[in-house]
Amino acid sequence: MAHTLQADARPNSFADLTDRVSPAVVNITTSTAVARGTGPGPIVPEGSPFEDFFREFQDRNRDNGRPRRSSALGSGFVISEDGYVVTNNHVIDSADEIVIEFFTGEELKAEVVGTDPNTDIALLKVDAGKPLPFVKFGDSDSARVGDWVMAVGNPLGQGFSVSVGIVSARNRALSGTYDDYIQTDAAINRGNSGGPLFNMDGQVIGVNTAILSPSGGSIGIGFSMASNVVTRVVDQLREYGETRRGWLGVRIQDVTDDVAEAIGLEKVAGALVTDVPDGPAKEAGIEAGDVIMNFDGVNVEDTRGLVRQVGNAPVGKSVRVVVFREGKTQTLKVVLGRREEAEAAQSGGGGDTPEEQAPTNKEMMGLTLAPLTDELRGELDLDADAQGLVVRDIDEMSEAYEKGLRAGDLITEAGQQKVSTITELEDRIDEAREAGRKSLLLLVRRAGDPRFVALSLE
DSSP: OHHHHHHHHSOSOSHHHHHHHGGGEEEEEEEEEEOTTOSOOOOOOTTOTTHHHHHHHHHHTSGGGOOEEEEEEEEEEEOSTTOEEEEEHHHHTTOSEEEEEOTTSOEEEOEEEEEETTTTEEEEEOOOSSOOOOOOBOOGGGOOTTOEEEEEEOGGGOOSEEEEEEEEEEEEOOSSTTOOEEEEOSOOOTTOTTOEEEOTTSOEEEEEEEEOOSSSSOSSOEEEEEHHHHHHHHHHHHHHSSOOOEEOOOEEEEOOHHHHHHHTOSSSOSEEEEEOOSSHHHHHTOOTTOEEEEETTEEOOSHHHHHHHHHHSOTTOEEEEEEEETTEEEEEEEEOEEHHHHHHSOOOOOOOOOOOOOOOOEEETTEEEEEOOHHHHHHTTOOTTOOSEEEEEEOTTSHHHHTTOOTTOEEEEETTEEOOSHHHHHHHHHHHHHTTOSEEEEEEEETTEEEEEEEEOO
């Protein structure tokens, strides 16, 4: 009986589904002008008997210095009858000519509507002069591990090709901030990039983007950007020609067990704020050391979740942010800015030069610490207004070394209070012990980048 049910769950054939969706899947060929001499050439040792031969060969083939053209192949799919086409950004990046080949063999030139390198998505437009067959996006969140999926594309330039497999995993993160990949064992190869991953209803639940392979060919580990990420990007590219993501204006890190214990947080969850530059969060009163527990009515599990929640929120929206601060929660209202504008803006600085501290070293918690001096600021290339304690040396057998602290790091806070002298740090240690804490939370900066580290007081 079990075998019978299992057999009934398998499609007898994917032919009907293939016939239905193939007219909307396209091959993409790009052409790019490349200056002569920019590619790799033969390496000939000076004085070699072949030196003159290769020089004459290059002269004959230089073609008077005129640029040559290089081509690349990829895949895509039509999402509307008026000719909008989705593909990967890396398929068309830097191309000066893009040609779309349809299932019928017809070819049309395409124009770029907009691109988003963060999700590797590009939106193109062709003018066919007639309604085009198209496919619709499905709900990628409804895809379950083990569901059948079908990839259609142009692998290795072979033309229209179909491969099938299952959803191997969900919510994979590779390297990007907004990554939400569906992992599949359906064969995906070079040239499949930008092609659709279909569910059995013929809906696109992913855009095939990357493979994990030591050989360069498919070994059954392919990644497809989830459709629920792609649809938001495509809608914005279609309306504005660019993305418009929400921006909170904080630097954050994940909450660990020792960090939670150090600040009295019962649950290991949320996003720990390490820095608050000028922006929406600072204007709303969010501070370094706060733990963001809830954003716009949704609980924050970790930093990745918060980044995606904020990025998906509309620019200019007023949202409620619940933070954990000094043992209790409070709600703040933040008006979101636009991430793209914030990333383009240059950060400023300035301030009065603090009074120089006496250069007294002190060893504690496996660290040799010294207050900042003008000499140390110059040595570590720090701003004139930088304050804190410099790690001059570190015991390589200590917990501090194990947790990533190194000589040259700057400790600016302890127990969520600023420290600039050894005495202030000792006071923070005493206060933590009196409060029954087993560890002390330090805010450490390296090359300007902040992060919290909890060190044991035992």
